[in-house]
Amino acid sequence: MIHPDPQQGWLPVAGERHPARADGVVPATPLWQRVPTRDADGRPLGDFMLLLPGLREAPRAEQGRLLGRLDAVLRSQREHVVFAECNLRLNLLWVSVRPGPGLCLEVAARLLEAVPQARLVASRLAT
Secondary structure, eight states: OOOOOTTTOSOOEETSOOTTSTTOOOOOOOHHHHSOOBOTTSOBOEEEEEEOTTTTTSOHHHHHHHHHHHHHHHHHTTTTEEEEEEETTTTEEEEEEOSOTTHHHHHHHHHHHHOTTOEEEOSOOOO
């Protein structure tokens, strides 16, 4: 299971430069191979995506402010959030949450409050 580093924040940003590599390239592993699908007890996790229109084209400072707001919400929901990743190239935020009634909707609603221009992308939100 992937757990974010509390010192680094909750949002690893796909496509950003990685300080450990001289060329700044991070080898890409498809999201479906990295995202946890089950909790420690084998129960399926819930997940959803948020579309973040215009994030890729926004000035760096604006990107930082928006990502900071998302990070603050994810930190406040750390007991429910298992995985989160922002893909700047696609303007998407992926979030996986622990199983529980209404948790996907609760976390998504809090993220949408913090970033009203975001759009929820989900086929089903029941967990």
